Amino acid sequence: MGSLSFFRQMLQDVRQQKLRTALTVLGITWGTVSVSLLVAFGEGLEARIRANQRGLGENIVIAWPSRTSLPWEGLGKGRRIRITEEDVEALRREIPQARFSGEMSRENSTFRRERVRITPEVSANSPIFAAMRNIIPAAGGRYVNDLDLDRRRRVVFLGDKLKQDLFGDQEAVGQTVMLDNVPFLVVGVMEKKAQDSSYSGRDEGKAFIPDATFRGLFSERYLENFIFQAHDASATPDVTRKVYEVLARRHKFDPADKEAIGMWDTSEAEKFFAIFFGTFRAFLAIIGSFTLVVGGIGVSNIMYVVVEERTREIGVKLAVGAKPAWIQRQFLAETLTLTAVGGVCGMLVTFGFLAVFPLLGLDEYVGTPQASPLVIATTTALLGVIGMIAGWFPARRASLLDPVVALKLA
Amino acid sequence: MDKLIELRDVRKVYSTGRLEVQALRGLDLEVGRNEYVAIVGPSGSGKSTLMNILGCLDTPSSGSYTLSGEAVAGLDRNRLAEIRNRHIGFVFQSFNLLPYATALENVELPLLFAGVSAKERRERAAAMLDRVELGDRMEHKPTELSGGQMQRVAIARALVNRPTILLADEPTGNLDSASGKAIVSLFEELHAAGQTIVLITHDSGIAKLASRVVRVQDGQIVEDVRAAA
Ligand SMILES: Nc1ncnc2c1ncn2[C@@H]1O[C@H](COP(=O)(O)OP(=O)(O)OP(=O)(O)O)[C@@H](O)[C@H]1O
Ligand SMILES: [Mg+2]
Numbered sequence: 001m002g003s004l005s006f007f008r009q010m011l012q013d014v015r016q017q018k019l020r021t022a023l024t025v026l027g028i029t030w031g032t033v034s035v036s037l038l039v040a041f042g043e044g045l046e047a048r049i050r051a052n053q054r055g056l057g058e059n060i061v062i063a064w065p066s067r068t069s070l071p072w073e074g075l076g077k078g079r080r081i082r083i084t085e086e087d088v089e090a091l092r093r094e095i096p097q098a099r100f101s102g103e104m105s106r107e108n109s110t111f112r113r114e115r116v117r118i119t120p121e122v123s124a125n126s127p128i129f130a131a132m133r134n135i136i137p138a139a140g141g142r143y144v145n146d147l148d149l150d151r152r153r154r155v156v157f158l159g160d161k162l163k164q165d166l167f168g169d170q171e172a173v174g175q176t177v178m179l180d181n182v183p184f185l186v187v188g189v190m191e192k193k194a195q196d197s198s199y200s201g202r203d204e205g206k207a208f209i210p211d212a213t214f215r216g217l218f219s220e221r222y223l224e225n226f227i228f229q230a231h232d233a234s235a236t237p238d239v240t241r242k243v244y245e246v247l248a249r250r251h252k253f254d255p256a257d258k259e260a261i262g263m264w265d266t267s268e269a270e271k272f273f274a275i276f277f278g279t280f281r282a283f284l285a286i287i288g289s290f291t292l293v294v295g296g297i298g299v300s301n302i303m304y305v306v307v308e309e310r311t312r313e314i315g316v317k318l319a320v321g322a323k324p325a326w327i328q329r330q331f332l333a334e335t336l337t338l339t340a341v342g343g344v345c346g347m348l349v350t351f352g353f354l355a356v357f358p359l360l361g362l363d364e365y366v367g368t369p370q371a372s373p374l375v376i377a378t379t380t381a382l383l384g385v386i387g388m389i390a391g392w393f394p395a396r397r398a399s400l401l402d403p404v405v406a407l408k409l410a
Numbered sequence: 411m412d413k414l415i416e417l418r419d420v421r422k423v424y425s426t427g428r429l430e431v432q433a434l435r436g437l438d439l440e441v442g443r444n445e446y447v448a449i450v451g452p453s454g455s456g457k458s459t460l461m462n463i464l465g466c467l468d469t470p471s472s473g474s475y476t477l478s479g480e481a482v483a484g485l486d487r488n489r490l491a492e493i494r495n496r497h498i499g500f501v502f503q504s505f506n507l508l509p510y511a512t513a514l515e516n517v518e519l520p521l522l523f524a525g526v527s528a529k530e531r532r533e534r535a536a537a538m539l540d541r542v543e544l545g546d547r548m549e550h551k552p553t554e555l556s557g558g559q560m561q562r563v564a565i566a567r568a569l570v571n572r573p574t575i576l577l578a579d580e581p582t583g584n585l586d587s588a589s590g591k592a593i594v595s596l597f598e599e600l601h602a603a604g605q606t607i608v609l610i611t612h613d614s615g616i617a618k619l620a621s622r623v624v625r626v627q628d629g630q631i632v633e634d635v636r637a638a639a
Contacts, residue, residue, distance in 0.1 A: 316506045319467060320567065321495020321523040323488050403467040403494075407506065 010334050016309065017302060024298045025342040028383070031292030032346020033353075036379045038284040040354060040369035046277045048194070048367025055195025055203070057133040059233040059267035061240060062199055064225045069259035073252060081251050081260050082222045085211065091228070094246050098230045098239040101129040102223040104214050105200065111207065112178040113166045120162050121206045122179070124214030130157075132229045134193060135203055141173045141188025148187075148210040155213075156184040161204035163189045182217065184209065199225075199264065236267050289382055295342065296386035303335050303394035314398050315406025328399035335391025336384075343383040347376070413476075414574055414606055415441035415464060420473035422459050422629075433459040434470070435629040441575070446601040447608045448620035456629040457610045461579045464608060465500045466490050478574055495523050499568030501578035505560045507552040513539060513563045514548040520571040538566040542596065558589025565596065569605075576600065578609040582616065594619065 014021045065083040068075075088102040104124040111118045129135070130143040137143050137157070148155050156177065163172045163186075172186045195202050214220065230239045240263060248255035307314070314327055354371050357363075422434040433456045441447055449457050462468035463475060466482060475482040478497060485493070494500075507516045517535035526534070539548055542562040552560055561581060568576055578597070582590035594616050601607055601621070609620065617623050625633035 312506070313508055316508060317519065317523075318491065319465070319494060319500055319506070320520040321491050321571075323491040323523070325488075326523065404462050407467070407502070 010337060017305065020302050020305065021338070024295075024302045025338060025345065027295035027298040028292070028339055028342025029295075029345040029349065031288070031295035031386075032343050032379055032383060033349050034291040035285065035288030035382055036347065036350040036371065036375050037353065037369065038288040039281065039375045039378050040350070040371060041366065042277070042281045042284045043372055043374065044363075044367035044369035046273075046281070046367070048363070049196075049273065049277075051194045052196035053266070053269065053273065054134050055193045056197050056266060057227070057229065059236060059270060060132050060227050060229045061236065061243075061266070062225055062227050062264045063243065064262040065223070066259055066262050068253045068257055070254040070257040072248075072254040072257070075252060079253070081247075081253060083226060083247070083261075084221055084223060085215075087247060087250060088223070088226055090250060091226075091243060091246055095228075095239055095242045097232070097235055098228045099128055099132065100226060100228045101126045101132060102211060102226040103129065104211055104220055104222075105224050106214075106218065109180045111162075111166060112181075113175075116166055118162065118165055120159075121201050122214070123200075123206050123208050124211040125208065126211055129227070130208075132227055133203065135208070136191040136193065137188040138191045140171075141186075143188055144208060144210045149212045152212045152216050153210065154179075154182060154184045155187045155210065157188045157208040158186060158190065159202070159204040159206045159208075160190045160192050161202075162207060179207075179209075197266075197269075233267055233270070236265060240265065285378060292382055292386055296339075296390040299335055299338055299342075299387070300390035300393060302338075303331060303391060304397070306334070307331060307394045307398040310398075311401065311406050312408065314401050315403055315408070318401065318403040318406060324399035327401075328395040331395035331398050332388070332391040335395065336387045339383055339387030339390065343380070347371075347379070350375075412443050413440050414443055414478055415439065415608075416474075416476040417463075418474045418476075420460075420463065420470045420475065422456070422463065422468075423471045433629055434463075436473070437626075437629065437631055439624065439631065441606065441608060444601070444604050444606055445608075446597070446606075446619075446621040448617040448623045449608065449610045449626060450612070450614070450617050450623060451626035451632075455626045457626050458579055459629075460626065461577055461608070461610055464575075465498050465577045466494050467500070491523070495520055495571060497574040499565075499571070499573035499576045501561070501564050501568050501576065501581045503580040503583040505552070505557075505564045505584070507560055507563060507567075509552055512549050512551055513544060513555065513566075516552070516563055517566045517570050519567060524571055535566070535570055538570045539563070541569075542566045556589065557585050558592055561585060561589070561593055562596070565593070569600070575606045575608060578607070580610050580612065582611070582613065590616075 065081045068077050068079045068081065071077050083102070085102055088100050091100050102125065106122045108119065109122050111120060126149065127143060127145050135143065138160070141157070143157050144155060147153070156179070158166070158172060166172065166177060167175065172189050175186050176183045177186060178184070190203060193203070195204070228239065228243065230236045244255045244261065247261060248257070253260045317327060351371055354369055358368055417437055417439040420434055420437045421432070424431040424433055437460065449460065451457050459468070463470050466477070469483065477493065482493065508519070514532070514535050517538055518531045521531040521534060536545070536548060539545055542565055544559060544562055544566070547555060547559060552563070555563065582593050585593065597607055597609065598619060611617055620637070622634070622636045624631055
């Protein structure tokens with residue numbers, strides 16, 4: 001009478017209650033699929049949106065020089081503030097806990113290659129710009145580097161879509177394109193990235209050149225904007241305050257004048273997403289759990305029937321010396337086995353679905369739901385808890401039976 | 411003679427709704443080692459009630475029960491389970507075998523709860539089935555056995571853990587007379603080998619074979635006759 005007969009007893013129960021057992025297992029399967037798919041979709045969507053977020057850069061702040069809105073030390077309001085590369089140098093010197101890059105741009109310069117003519121946005125900036133904005137060169141290429149800056153080289157890094165428009169499927173790196181009739185060497189092409197927010201068009205359609213080259217070519221002094229990124233995201237508000245202080249001192253405006261320099265702190269969105277997705281995930285998990293709880297009630301129900309039907313057998317076992325705990329363990333194990341079978345079926349259905357899902361081509365919109373460890377852990381934990389609770393009550397009832405009553409002797 | 415069983419002023423009251431049934435009304439009984447006691451009496455007199463109490467399947471409403479020197483009243487469910495396992499072998503009128511288990515597995519059951527290893531369980535259960543002459547039926551399920559064979563499996567199960575006493579409530583009640591006789595002679599052999607037996611029977615022929623006949627009526631012992639040895 002070892003484990004063999006435990007399974008035989010269970011098979012016996014299953015045979016006697018075929019339909020009911022099947023429906024019960026189905027309930028657990030359905031619950032498992034709901035929980036795991038909901039959590040998987042939640043995660044996939046979150047990963048998708050975060051990837052889009054990252055496309056712009058992680059926790060960066062974009063700053064635009066504008067006009068003063070407060071009088072300061074005898075100077076009136078409405079004064080235009082213009083920022084130069086020297087200001088950015090000063091910020092780098094005085095605020096070591098962040099990195100900075102200025103950006104100049106043009107939208108009226110034409111690229112020409114063979115018969116193709118395009119007028120994209122040209123962004124001129126420094127090498128760290130790429131790192132801050134998650135612009136990654138595809139294999140075989142590189143971004144603008146310090147040497148390009150020092151020597152004012154005429155090199156260009158192309159957004160992947162712009163490259164496609166200019167070169168099609170041909171190799172671009174090492175080729176020359178004409179920018180307003182000046183030849184530029186293509187040094188790299190951007191790796192395709194997801195980006196859903198921007199402040200001047202997506203990076204995929206832009207051309208990036210060294211800012212020193214740009215200044216020489218277009219005799220431009222002033223930056224269109226600059227971006228910065230605190231080394232530790234939590235220091236962003238502190239860094240922002242210091243940026244206002246440094247620039248206010250250099251340009252003589254009120255450091256409290258937020259309109260003099262407009263700022264967009266993308267880490268604000270990050271905070272929002274953290275809360276939003278925390279809630280979203282909990283919400284999905286709760287909805288899924290309810291389905292699973294309903295399945296659990298089904299299991300509990302069938303176990304009550306099983307206990308009822310096996311009352312006499314329980315009586316026999318008690319009569320020959322089974323302790324209540326043994327009886328309880330037996331029914332608990334049986335419930336957990338039923339739950340586990342349902343759970344495994346549910347997981348298989350989920351895995352199958354997740355394997356097929358990417359073929360539907362919806363990942364761009366809802367992300368790619370994955371059976372991540374979190375999904376599996378959440379579902380397994382829920383199944384375990386529900387199985388334990390579902391089995392506990394019938395098993396307890398069985399173990400508390402009176403031998404005489406169970407044997408129907410009284 | 412050591413006393414294995416000692417009942418003192420045992421009462422059992424069943425209350426069903428407004429009605430109270432006094433199944434046992436102050437019953438005293440002592441059973442010594444190696445006695446073979448037949449309990450007889452009219453239907454509804456309280457024999458089964460008495461037997462269930464002796465077997466620790468039920469508890470008296472009042473009075474004391476001492477089994478092998480241990481006071482049974484007030485013991486918890488776990489201790490009662492141990493007593494049933496170690497001291498008592500119970501044979502029922504309706505066999506009460508597990509339907510899906512083989513004869514061997516049924517006989518192993520008490521050893522399982524006694525914590526005996528699988529190998530030893532198998533050996534002892536097989537030996538016991540041999541003892542009741544069912545060595546060739548070990549892998550049979552109850553439905554594949556005759557009534558008499560089922561009852562012999564039940565007796566093997568009752569004896570496998572070497573109980574202090576063997577209790578049997580009308581063990582031949584569901585059997586034809588030939589099978590019944592075989593069971594009765596098995597009981598006689600067991601008694602001869604030293605087993606203490608308490609048995610309920612309606613059959614005066616069977617009762618005559620016992621070393622002592624206790625007559626119960628209206629929940630009381632009205633007659634207690636020891637056969638001249
Ligand atoms: N669970 C119960 N609830 C109420 N009354 C009961 C219960 N069990 C037994 N009785 C009553 O107790 C009395 C004794 O019953 P018991 O089963 O001990 O009789 P018995 O001597 O074994 O009878 P029989 O020879 O027919 O088996 C009877 O009057 C019976 O109706
Ligand atoms: Mg009876």
